[in-house]
Amino acid sequence: MKKIVLFVLGPDRPGIIATISKVLFESDCNLEDVSQTILQREFISIVIASLNESADEKIVLEELRSHLEPLGLYVHLKTMSGSPVLPQHVGESFVITTVGPDRPGLIAGISEVLARHNINIANLKAVSRVDQQPPHYITIYEVDIPPFTDFHEFRTALYARAKELTLDINLQHREIFEQIHQV
Numbered sequence: 001m002k003k004i005v006l007f008v009l010g011p012d013r014p015g016i017i018a019t020i021s022k023v024l025f026e027s028d029c030n031l032e033d034v035s036q037t038i039l040q041r042e043f044i045s046i047v048i049a050s051l052n053e054s055a056d057e058k059i060v061l062e063e064l065r066s067h068l069e070p071l072g073l074y075v076h077l078k079t080m081s082g083s084p085v086l087p088q089h090v091g092e093s094f095v096i097t098t099v100g101p102d103r104p105g106l107i108a109g110i111s112e113v114l115a116r117h118n119i120n121i122a123n124l125k126a127v128s129r130v131d132q133q134p135p136h137y138i139t140i141y142e143v144d145i146p147p148f149t150d151f152h153e154f155r156t157a158l159y160a161r162a163k164e165l166t167l168d169i170n171l172q173h174r175e176i177f178e179q180i181h182q183v
Contacts (some may be wrong), residue, residue, distance in 0.1 A: 001050040003032070003080035004057055005063070010073035012043040019067050020047065027060045028052050043073070048080070091146040093122070093174035096158070100167035102137040103126050109165045110141065112156070117154045120144045140155070 008020060017036060024031060029049040036045040051057060068075050075150060083100040098110060107126060114121060123142035145151070155171060162169035172180075 002053060002055070002057070003048060003050050004029075004060070005078045005080055006045075006049065007076040007078075008043070008045045008064075008068060008073055010043055010049070010068075010071065012038050012077050013071065015076075016043055016068070016071070016073065017045070019071075020045065023064050023067055024049050024060070027048075027063055028055055029060065054116040090142045091149070093175040094143050094145055095172050095174055096141040096143060097170045097172075098139045098141075098162060098167040099136055100165065102130075102135040106165055106167065107139065108135055109161050110139070110167075113161045114141070114143060114153075117123050117149055117157070118146055119149065119154070135167075140175065 006020070006024075017034075021031060024047070031047060031049050033048040034045065035044070035047075038044075042092065051060065057077055057079055060177050061075065064075050096110070098106070100106065100159070106125075108166060111121065121141055121143055124139065126137065126139040128137050145154070158171065
């Protein structure tokens with residue numbers, strides 16, 4: 001089976017996921033992974049789907065565009081075949097949260113420390129809270145820390161960078177984070 005990655009973005013409205021999933025179903029595609037969010041009324045979705053070998057991704061893209069572009073949505077499709085696969089290091093999952101005054105460079109500062117220590121960001125959520133005085137910026141990084149990472153060195157660098165950026169920071173093992181934030 002062939003795999004595709006589908007990107008859809010544009011103004012939010014009800015029914016976008018229903019349209020995407022119906023078109024893919026009718027095109028004989030199987031949804032494998034879906035990530036979707038709304039950022040300041042903008043819909044963003046990334047979908048990974050598998051196609052039968054006989055399916056033509058160009059026709060799938062044309063069909064998606066014919067349904068989604070009239071709604072003001074941008075659609076891009078990328079074939080996954082032939083993409084280089086980087087080696088994955090199994091590690092521990094952690095959650096890093098930061099809170100502080102909103103200003104440029106906050107994500108760049110924290111993500112640079114993560115990259116320097118070979119730590120992959122699996123998921124990132126960042127929100128500006130303009131209703132607070134001064135406006136605050138809240139980030140939640142879900143990261144995978146490889147087993148070869150010098151945890152003490154990483155933690156020291158992370159907390160030093162947060163201090164430079166005047167951010168309150170918290171680093172927790174994912175399991176602890178989930179237990180504390182259970183509904």
